[in-house]
Amino acid sequence: MDKINMKQFRFTQPDGGVEKSTDKKYLDLANRLLEVWDESGLLSEVQDDLRKVVALGLTGYFQDVMCDTGLWRSFTDECLRRYGRRVPFHADSEDYILYELNRDDIEFLLWYLLAFNSMQFRFLYPLDSRIISLAGKLFEVMESAYDTMEAPEGYAELFDVENHNPEDAEKLYELSRWLYWKSWLLLPPMQLTFAQIYPQMMEIQESAPSPQAAAEQIEKLQQQVMSSIPTGPLALYLREWLSLILDGKLPREKAKRYVAPGMDLRDPDNPKEHPWYTAFMAANAGRPIAYFATYAEMNRFLIEGLGWAEGEEHLDMMKEHSDFVLMVTPHAGLMVAKNIARCIADPDNPLYDRNHARNFAFNLISQRAVCPGDMLRYISANDWLPDVAFPEYPLPAGSEETPGFEDRNRAALDNLDFLARAYLQEYYRGD
Secondary structure: OOOOOHHHHHHOOOOOOOOOOOHHHHHHHHHHHHHHHHHHOOOOOOOHHHHHHHHHHHHHHHHHHHHOOOHHHHHHHHHHHHHOOOEOOEOOOOOOOOOOOOHHHHHHHHHHHHHOOOOOOOOOOOOOHHHHHHHHHHHHHHHHHHOOOOOOOOOHHHHOOOOOOHHHHHHHHHHHHHHHHOOOOOOHHHHHHHHHHHHHHHHHHHHOOOHHHHHHHHHHHHHHHHHHOOEOOOOEOHHHHHHHHHHOOOOOOOOOOOOOOOOOOOOOOOOOOOHHHHHHHHHOOOOOEEEEOOHHHHHHHHHHOOOOOOOOOOOHHHOOOOOEEEEEEOOOEEEEEOOOHHHOOOOOOOOOOHHHHHHHOHHHHHOOOOOOHHHHHHHHHOOOOOOOOOOOOOOOOOOOOOOOHHHHHHHHHHOHHHHHHHHHOHHHHOO
């Protein structure tokens, strides 16, 4: 396999294209990770280009920890606040050293960098024995270099800014661009979103009157994306990541009241209800969610329950599907999802099918647009996805037996909100 070259390494760095005195050492570390991976024979099906991405990502983590610039710190601190553990899929232990090199970090990042940089490994079980074994070998390489490696020259300078200081506006923008479009932690989940905006960028390139005009229009598009679409493993907006990294806390915003189990969904600050909400609740015994096995049943409810026009086939693009879920909120109105009702263990859902859910419930938290964000949060808050589990992953001949359902189920259940954020991004946040 070809080694990572200096140009590829420099592309990932936060301080431009000028080579620094320490770059060679960190490039050597990245290539040593590749060598150890190859020698281990583990996850041998991973293509060379993806291996390089993973090695560069792990090296980026190593640089961040060496400087304590705050990117990894912000992630683990926010995970602790949200989930009671610093690293997803790993319980906190006395062996975990805050803001330093840790084996749990490498295990998580190896999975994360594989899953979110490749569709082939997107749904790989995070505690797969091959990941754990390979992470151990890669950790040993990094640990042996940790006490002797000098901090990367210039790496921390980009983070030496004040979030709300006008004099730092230019440096803050440089940091923002690197975090969003190049950083080892925030970029991977952005891949699917980037695939959606890439055609717009190509259209600008072809239609703009000059290269300069194209560059300006693409820059404007990128700024719009950076300000409006969340990213990273927690699906946070860029302003939120910056606040965590630079200020150690999320920016203050009005708390969302929605979807605590059993709570009144009405907002006292916006008392006017959507007319479909009022009609839905009246027609559905006061419940904001309903299930229908067939299109005909759903269409009849829309006509008789919500007062839609008689004799018409409403939402006719859904006719070829089944297992519908309808849900209302007071102000957003009606949400519709198809092919998921059998996955939802609502006691009032007659369609729930445990065997079906064991195979397909994971789609709700990992496939974009399968389940609307508000609906998924409501279902999750009520613990109606007890069967969600990482799918079985085909192993090469001679490998250890695939993890059992109970292990894959527990990993998904214990990390459900994190997984929905990482996989679904703006489709889960929705704000």
